[in-house]
Structures are given as C-alpha cells and as structure tokens.
Amino acid sequence: MDPIRLSRSCVGNEEIAALARVIEAGFLGMGSEVQCFEQEIKAYLATPYEVICVNTGTAALHLSLEGLDIGAGHEVLVPSITYLASFQAIAASGATPVACDVTPERVFIDLQDAERRVTEKTRAIMPVHYASDSTEMSGVYEFAERHGIRVIEDAAHAFGCKRNAKKIGATGDVLCFSFDGIKNITSGEGGAVITGDLELASRIRDARLLGVEKDTEKRYTGQRSWVFDVNRRGYRYHMSNLMAAIGREQLKKIGRFSEHRRTAAIRYREFLAGQSGVELLTLSDDDIVPHIFVIRVTNGRRDTAMQALRDAKIECGIHYQPNHLLAYFNQGYALPVSELLMSQLLSLPLHAMLTDQEQCRVVDVLKSSLEDKSNA
Ligand SMILES: Cc1ncc(COP(=O)(O)O)c(C=O)c1O
Known part of the structure; x- marks a missing residue:
C-alpha cells in the first residue's frame, strides 16, 4: 500500500522552469519577480489594498504587529487553538499573547471569552481563519470597533477564500497570508501582508529589509541603497526572486x-x-x-x-x-x-x-x- 500524505506541495515543471529563468537571469534576491508577484496577488484578490511579500507568514504577522507599534506592555487576543506561529509572532513583538477559547462548531475565536480578557493593555485581536472559514469574522470587526483595537487577520489558511462575495484580502484591516510549502499556494516558504493602511504598508516594506528607508523601490529596479537612513527596527524578512517565481506559477494554478x-x-x-x-x-x-x-x-x-x-x-x-x-x-x-x-x-x-x-x-x-x- 502506498503511503497517503496529510498534505504536500503540488509543484511541477512550470515551477522548475520559472526557477531556471531566475537563476539564468542571475539575480536571486528581492527584485522584479517579487514586484510582479505582489501585483499579481493584488489583481487576483481584486483588492484596493497594498500587498507586501515577505519570507514567511510568521514574519507577516510579526511585521504587522510592530508596524502598528504593538509591543512591550501590550496584549493581543488570539485563539488558543492556532499554529504556534501566531503566538510566537506576538511574543517576538514584545507583546503578550492572551489566549482565548474557541467555538466548538468552527474552532474560531470565542468572542464572549475574548470579551472577558480585554484590559486597558489590549491593542489588537488576531482571529485565525481556522480551516479556511471566516463566517464569524464580522463579529470580530464589531468587537474591535467597540474596544478601539486593531484586527490582524491570521489568514494563513485562507488564500483564495471569500467572505461576503469578496476575496479574503479585499476588505478588512490587516491580513496575513502564508505561502509555506503546504498552503493553498506556495512560494517554497513565504507570506504576505495585505492592508489598506498606507502608513503601515510603508513601515512593513522598510522593516522587511532591515529598516532601510524606501529600499524596496530600488530593489525592484535591480539597484540597492548605498546611502540611506533607518528610523525603525528592521529584519531580513524580504521575499526572494526565487520564491516569487514559484509563487507566480502557483497563482496560475490556484x-x-x-x-x-x-x-x-x-x-x-x-x-x-x-x-x-x-x-x-x-x-x-x-x-x-x-x-x-x-x-x-x-x-x-x-x-x-x-x-x-x-x-x-x-x-x-x-x-x-x-x-x-x-x-x-x-x-x-x-x-x-x-x-x-x-x-x-x-x-x-x-x-x-x-x-x-x-x-x-x-x-x-x-x-x-x-x-x-x-x-x-
Ligand atoms: C494559522 C497559521 N498561522 C501562521 C502560520 C505561519 O505561517 P508560516 O509557516 O508561513 O510562517 C501558519 C502556517 O502554517 C498557520 O497555519
């Protein structure tokens, strides 16, 4: 009997050819392939928002939190049943993940339980599209508005899904996708932040490349900044051309x-x-x-x-x-x-x-x- 896999990457000759194209072009780091992938994701989602690709879904969550100035002394509400990445991303920002119970029918964050855990330190709620479902997401936005906090949707499971006839990523506050090897599409590893908050988008773009101001624009034209300024903490969280090349082929197959x-x-x-x-x-x-x-x-x-x-x-x-x-x-x-x-x-x-x-x-x-x- 052949083994049956729980999950797997579904990649083939198209991805191999795309990787060969990038290797032959001789620039593997972050460049025009990433820019194209971001534009293609934007078109696919039919979103008016900004799309910023990074190297993992975890990095997308971490950069979103830090970009919103959420850190030490703050709390973020998160369902206890989620991938460890949601908790570690909050911890990486310096904030405290406050575990909330889930609903038995959908394993979605239980807003009644979350209500009990709100304090003056609460800055955000991070609902998870568990098993790709977002039926109860409108309740999260009402909750967040009532408490004056931000919503960072952990949409790692939800690429390609819809809510109210629109793709996930076409509405909402801040959304984070994962493109790791077994997700609905993959870029090898990878992730993206989608947001209509232009200030946040600009901070995330800089922070994914060590905080170098406006380096993205240079990288997309095959250059880099030699003289620059840095105003905030940054990381090496950018997506590479190699990853984007895989992601672009996957998007055609979605x-x-x-x-x-x-x-x-x-x-x-x-x-x-x-x-x-x-x-x-x-x-x-x-x-x-x-x-x-x-x-x-x-x-x-x-x-x-x-x-x-x-x-x-x-x-x-x-x-x-x-x-x-x-x-x-x-x-x-x-x-x-x-x-x-x-x-x-x-x-x-x-x-x-x-x-x-x-x-x-x-x-x-x-x-x-x-x-x-x-x-x-
Ligand atoms: C619910 C959830 N959040 C976050 C992540 C993190 O994404 P990545 O593996 O791309 O860092 C995952 C990935 O498995 C996930 O399933």
Missing part, C-alpha cells in the same frame, strides 16, 4: 487547486455525514478553499483512529494543540472548549493531488477504527 481541495472536502463531508462518533465542523463550503480537513472524534476514540490510520500508512494530524497549555505561554487559566477539542481534533489528508481512491481508503480505515469492537 483555480485547479481550489476546485480539487473543495471537491475533496465535500466528498469527505458526504462520506462522514451521520457517522456516529464524528462531528463535522460547520464551515461555509462554497466560500472556502480548504487548507485542512478537520473532524471532531467525539466517542473517545481519536487516538485509536490516529493509530489505525498510521498503521494503514495514512498520515493524519492534530491542528492544533492549545497554545495556552505550553509552558512558555501558560497564563494559568483553563479554556474548557480548547482543552476538550485537544482530545477530539483529527485532520485527514487533504491536498491538491489527493485521489478519490486515496480518500476512500482514508474513510474506510477511519470508519472501521471508530466502531467499538469490544462486544463483537
């Missing part, structure tokens, strides 16, 4: 990738509808390009199911263990839904090359592992 992921997720939902011991998340199938396919195993057999899948050479995962339970981020309070979900969440294989036969194998093994065979 229609096909989206269709494949969406169809596979709908098939899983059909296969598993009504299955005892399984709860499906409540997601808006039409609007999402699912990055992960997560179920809740509610009959106490999640670990048994994981072992059975592994024994059948099927990779599976847990997105994610709650961050408030990690020693570094533990603030000494319980988050009951996140802690319950820790023992229930199970991610099944999903990527743009998953075959129908592979999906059937996953579902067969899963269903059989969920049956209680003790009385058989």
Whole structure:
C-alpha cells in the first residue's frame, strides 16, 4: 500500500522552469519577480489594498504587529487553538499573547471569552481563519470597533477564500497570508501582508529589509541603497526572486487547486455525514478553499483512529494543540472548549493531488477504527 500524505506541495515543471529563468537571469534576491508577484496577488484578490511579500507568514504577522507599534506592555487576543506561529509572532513583538477559547462548531475565536480578557493593555485581536472559514469574522470587526483595537487577520489558511462575495484580502484591516510549502499556494516558504493602511504598508516594506528607508523601490529596479537612513527596527524578512517565481506559477494554478481541495472536502463531508462518533465542523463550503480537513472524534476514540490510520500508512494530524497549555505561554487559566477539542481534533489528508481512491481508503480505515469492537 502506498503511503497517503496529510498534505504536500503540488509543484511541477512550470515551477522548475520559472526557477531556471531566475537563476539564468542571475539575480536571486528581492527584485522584479517579487514586484510582479505582489501585483499579481493584488489583481487576483481584486483588492484596493497594498500587498507586501515577505519570507514567511510568521514574519507577516510579526511585521504587522510592530508596524502598528504593538509591543512591550501590550496584549493581543488570539485563539488558543492556532499554529504556534501566531503566538510566537506576538511574543517576538514584545507583546503578550492572551489566549482565548474557541467555538466548538468552527474552532474560531470565542468572542464572549475574548470579551472577558480585554484590559486597558489590549491593542489588537488576531482571529485565525481556522480551516479556511471566516463566517464569524464580522463579529470580530464589531468587537474591535467597540474596544478601539486593531484586527490582524491570521489568514494563513485562507488564500483564495471569500467572505461576503469578496476575496479574503479585499476588505478588512490587516491580513496575513502564508505561502509555506503546504498552503493553498506556495512560494517554497513565504507570506504576505495585505492592508489598506498606507502608513503601515510603508513601515512593513522598510522593516522587511532591515529598516532601510524606501529600499524596496530600488530593489525592484535591480539597484540597492548605498546611502540611506533607518528610523525603525528592521529584519531580513524580504521575499526572494526565487520564491516569487514559484509563487507566480502557483497563482496560475490556484483555480485547479481550489476546485480539487473543495471537491475533496465535500466528498469527505458526504462520506462522514451521520457517522456516529464524528462531528463535522460547520464551515461555509462554497466560500472556502480548504487548507485542512478537520473532524471532531467525539466517542473517545481519536487516538485509536490516529493509530489505525498510521498503521494503514495514512498520515493524519492534530491542528492544533492549545497554545495556552505550553509552558512558555501558560497564563494559568483553563479554556474548557480548547482543552476538550485537544482530545477530539483529527485532520485527514487533504491536498491538491489527493485521489478519490486515496480518500476512500482514508474513510474506510477511519470508519472501521471508530466502531467499538469490544462486544463483537
Ligand atoms: C494559522 C497559521 N498561522 C501562521 C502560520 C505561519 O505561517 P508560516 O509557516 O508561513 O510562517 C501558519 C502556517 O502554517 C498557520 O497555519
């Protein structure tokens, strides 16, 4: 039996040719390929906002926070169930990530719980488009307006998704995408900040290149600044031409990738509808390009199911263990839904090359592992 991957990069000859083109041109760092990728993302998202590409989604989150002057002495509300990157990006800015509980239906930040955790130090809320869904995002904007805080959307799972008929990135405050190897599109590693806040965009553009003022404009024409000034902290977080070349080819394929992921997720939902011991998340199938396919195993057999899948050479995962339970981020309070979900969440294989036969194998093994065979 061939192993089935949980997720994978879907890259091919087009990406190889694009890399060869950049290598032959002889400039691998940040230059015109990055500028083209940014313009193409902007066109794809049909967004009036600025697009700034960086080397990871984590860097996108970090630069957004610092660009908004969020740092030491400040707090940022964030769902406990998210990739560790959301928490570490907040910590890197010097601010404190304040873990909030999540809703059991969508694993989205629970705004009632967040309400209890607002203090005079709260500066931002960082909702995560968990499993690519953004159904409850309008509530976040009402919340943020009421408390006078910024919204940094961790949209790492949500490239290509829509909300209110517009692409994620066409509206909102600050949005951060990830283009790491297994995301809806990849640039090898990579990320982008999308924002209509021009001052923030300009700060992020400089900060991604060590804080050198207006260096981006020079790099896009194949030059660099030799004499310059620096007014803020900066990093080596820029995207390279090599990465952008991969990303540009991936963007051409997003229609096909989206269709494949969406169809596979709908098939899983059909296969598993009504299955005892399984709860499906409540997601808006039409609007999402699912990055992960997560179920809740509610009959106490999640670990048994994981072992059975592994024994059948099927990779599976847990997105994610709650961050408030990690020693570094533990603030000494319980988050009951996140802690319950820790023992229930199970991610099944999903990527743009998953075959129908592979999906059937996953579902067969899963269903059989969920049956209680003790009385058989
Ligand atoms: C929810 C979430 N936030 C942030 C990130 C960080 O993105 P990157 O891996 O590009 O740094 C990821 C990536 O896996 C993610 O899933």
